[in-house]
Amino acid sequence: MKRLNPNNCSVLVFYNHEQDFASTLDLLSKVFSDVIVKSTESQVISQLKQHSTTSTLLLIDAESCHTKTMEECPPLLLTIVDLLKQGLITNVVPIVCSTLDSPSYMVKCLQSGAADFVLKPLSEDVAKTLFLNVTRNRLLHAESTLEKVEQTSSIWDSQQGKKGQVWSKFRNRLKGVFLEENWYVVFVYNSASFNEYHRLSKLVAEYYTPKPSVRRSSMASMLSWDFSPLDLDNKDLIQVVFMILNHTLMSFDELEALRVPNGDLYHFIFDICNSYHSSNPYHNFRHAVDVLQANYYFLCKIGAIEPMCPMIRSEDPMIKQLLQPIDIFALLMASIGHDVGHPGVNNNFMITTSTPLAILYNDKSVLESFHAMSFFHLLKEHCFGQLTDLRANPEYSIFRKIVVNSILATDMSMHDEYVHKITDQAERIKNIDLTDKSACEKEKVLLCGALIKCADISNCARPFESAKEWAKILAQEFFEQGDLERELGMPVLPINERGKICLEDFQISFKKFVALKLFESICKVTTNMQFTIDYIHENINIWESMKSKREPVDKLVTTPNTIPPQPTPDGSCTPSQRPRSGI
Ligand code: 5GP
Numbered sequence: 274m275k276r277l278n279p280n281n282c283s284v285l286v287f288y289n290h291e292q293d294f295a296s297t298l299d300l301l302s303k304v305f306s307d308v309i310v311k312s313t314e315s316q317v318i319s320q321l322k323q324h325s326t327t328s329t330l331l332l333i334d335a336e337s338c339h340t341k342t343m344e345e346c347p348p349l350l351l352t353i354v355d356l357l358k359q360g361l362i363t364n365v366v367p368i369v370c371s372t373l374d375s376p377s378y379m380v381k382c383l384q385s386g387a388a389d390f391v392l393k394p395l396s397e398d399v400a401k402t403l404f405l406n407v408t409r410n411r412l413l414h415a416e417s418t419l420e421k422v423e424q425t426s427s428i429w430d431s432q433q434g435k436k437g438q439v440w441s442k443f444r445n446r447l448k449g450v451f452l453e454e455n456w457y458v459v460f461v462y463n464s465a466s467f468n469e470y471h472r473l474s475k476l477v478a479e480y481y482t483p484k485p486s487v488r489r490s491s492m493a494s495m496l497s498w499d500f501s502p503l504d505l506d507n508k509d510l511i512q513v514v515f516m517i518l519n520h521t522l523m524s525f526d527e528l529e530a531l532r533v534p535n536g537d538l539y540h541f542i543f544d545i546c547n548s549y550h551s552s553n554p555y556h557n558f559r560h561a562v563d564v565l566q567a568n569y570y571f572l573c574k575i576g577a578i579e580p581m582c583p584m585i586r587s588e589d590p591m592i593k594q595l596l597q598p599i600d601i602f603a604l605l606m607a608s609i610g611h612d613v614g615h616p617g618v619n620n621n622f623m624i625t626t627s628t629p630l631a632i633l634y635n636d637k638s639v640l641e642s643f644h645a646m647s648f649f650h651l652l653k654e655h656c657f658g659q660l661t662d663l664r665a666n667p668e669y670s671i672f673r674k675i676v677v678n679s680i681l682a683t684d685m686s687m688h689d690e691y692v693h694k695i696t697d698q699a700e701r702i703k704n705i706d707l708t709d710k711s712a713c714e715k716e717k718v719l720l721c722g723a724l725i726k727c728a729d730i731s732n733c734a735r736p737f738e739s740a741k742e743w744a745k746i747l748a749q750e751f752f753e754q755g756d757l758e759r760e761l762g763m764p765v766l767p768i769n770e771r772g773k774i775c776l777e778d779f780q781i782s783f784k785k786f787v788a789l790k791l792f793e794s795i796c797k798v799t800t801n802m803q804f805t806i807d808y809i810h811e812n813i814n815i816w817e818s819m820k821s822k823r824e825p826v827d828k829l830v831t832t833p834n835t836i837p838p839q840p841t842p843d844g845s846c847t848p849s850q851r852p853r854s855g856i
C-alpha cells in the first residue's frame with residue numbers, strides 16, 4: 274500500500290469566517306503540497322465528488338458552520354460521513370477544527386465520524402501530524418476488509434500446507450488466490466465505492482495479466498479453414514491479427530474514424546498477446562487467434578466482409594445487411610480478447626476455491642466477466658480509447674454491447690440456453706424488418722454471440738489433424754487442473770483426471786452432445802455455415818473408427834505433464850480426401 278506523507282495527500286478547507294485566515298493557510302501550504310479552500314458546503318461536496326486517487330484531508334472549520342447551539346456537531350461533518358457511507362465520495366478524512374475546547378464536544382465530533390479534532394489556532398506541529406489521520410483511516414479500512422477476505426478464503430488457509438509442485442506452476446497464473454497486498458487494496462476500494470470500480474477493475478486486470486515481452490515480425494498468413502495457429506510463433510500470430518484487423522478497418526468507410534497508425538495497432542496487439550498466459554496449454558494467444566481467424570472466415574463465408582483473397586462463398590444477404598461494419602469490427606475484437614488473462618483453470622475451480630475474482634463477480638461467468646473487463650482496459654490504454662468512452666462517443670455503445678455480450682456468451686455453462694435462443698432466432702430473422710432499429714440490435718447481438726461461440730469451439734470442426742492437436746492440448750489443460758486439484762486435496766472430475774476418459778470418448782461426446790447442437794442451430798440461421806457440420810460429422814467418424822481399433826485397456830493414460838502420442842487416424846479418410854472449404 275502506498276505510504277502517505279504530507280505531500281501526497283491533499284487538503285480541502287471549509288472556511289467562510291470573516292477573520293483573517295491567511296496565516297493558517299500559509300501554515301497548511303508549508304506542510305501540504307495541495308491546499309484548496311471552499312466557502313460553501315455545496316462547493317466542498319462537489320469538489321469531493323470529483324474522482325481522486327489520492328486521499329483528501331477535509332478540515333471543517335466549526336465556526337464557519339451554522340449551528341443552533343455551540344456544542345452542536347458541524348452539519349457538514351454529518352453530511353460528509355453520510356456521503357462516505359453511501360459510497361458517493363471516497364478517500365476523504367474529515368477533521369473538525371474549532372476554538373471550543375469542551376471535551377464533550379470533542380468526543381461528540383469523533384463519535385459522529387470525525388477522524389480527529391484540532392484546536393484553533395492551528396500550530397505548525399499539529400499541522401505536520403494531520404496526515405497521520407489518513408494513514409490511520411486506511412489501516413483501519415484495510416483491517417476490516419482483510420477480515421472479510423480471510424473469511425471468504427478459508428479454503429486457501431486450510432490448504433496452505435498442501436501447495437506443492439503443481440501449485441508452483443500455476444502460481445503466476447493464479448496469484449490472486451493468495452491474500453497478497455494488492456488484493457487488500459482491491460477489496461478496500463471495492464467496498465469503498467462504486468465510483469472506484471474503474472480503478473478496481475484496472476487493478477484486477479493488472480494483477481492477472483503478464484507483462485509485455487514479445488516483439489513484432491512478419492509472416493505470410495494462411496487464411497483458409499485449414500489454418501492452424503498451432504505451428505506459428507507469437508510474431509506470426511501477431512501478424513495474422515494485424516492483417517485481419519487492419520483489413521477490416523480498411524474495408525469499410527464507416528470505420529475510418531477507428532483507423533490508427535500501424536505502429537499503434539501493433540502495439541495494441543502485442544499487449545493482447547502478452548495478456549494471455551503462454552504457459553496455458555490451451556487458453557493461450559494461439560487459441561485467441563484461432564477464434565479470431567474462425568470468425569473472420571465465417572464473416573467472409575456469409576459475405577459480411579470482403580475476403581483478403583478470393584474464396585468460394587455464397588452471400589447471405591439478410592445477415593450482410595444486418596451486420597454493420599462496427600458490429601463486424603466488434604465481433605472480431607471480441608474474438609481476440611475473449612480469453613485474455615485466462616488462468617488455465619475453469620470457472621468451477623475459481624468458484625470452489627473462493628478466488629477473489631469469483632467473489633468479485635459473485636460466481637457468475639467469473640472468467641468471462643474478467644476477460645471482458647480486462648479487454649476494455651487494453652482498449653482504453655491503447656489506441657481505441659474512444660470505443661470505451663460512451664459519454665463522449667455514444668455511437669459506440671453497440672461496440673461495447675457486442676463485445677461484452679459476445680465474451681460473456683463464451684461461458685459454456687449457458688450453452689444449451691444459447692442453442693435455444695439461436696434456434697428461435699432462425700425463425701424470426703427470416704422476416705426481420707431491417708428498418709426496426711431495436712429489433713435489429715437484439716438480433717445482431719445474439720448472432721454475434723452465436724458466431725463467437727461457434728468460433729470458440731471451432732477446433733472440433735477443423736480438419737482432423739488440427740482438431741486432434743487441439744483436443745490433446747485441451748485435455749492437457751484439463752489434466753493440469755486435475756493435478757492441481759489433487760495436490761490441493763480437492764475432488765477431481767473424471768474429465769480432469771489422467772487416464773479416466775480416453776481422448777476419443779472425450780471428443781465424440783463433446784461433438785455429439787455439445788458442438789453439433791450449436792452448429793446445427795446456426796445453420797438454421799445461415800446455410801453458409803453448413804461446412805462446419807460436415808467437418809464435425811467427418812471428425813466424429815474418424816474418432817469412432819480410431820476408438821473401434823483401440824484395445825479396451827488402451828486408455829489415455831499419461832504421466833504428469835505429458836500426453837502420449839495418440840494412435841494415428843485409420844486410412845479410411847485422409848485429410849486430402851476430405852472436403853475443403855479453403856480460400
Ligand atoms: P473458452 O473457455 O475457450 O472460452 O470456451 C471453450 C470451452 O469449451 C473450453 O474451455 C472447453 O471447456 C470447451 N471445449 C472446447 N473444445 C472442446 C472439445 O473439443 N472438447 C471438450 N470436451 N470441451 C471443449
Ligand code: MN
Pocket residue numbers: 560564611612683729
Ligand atoms: Mn475461448
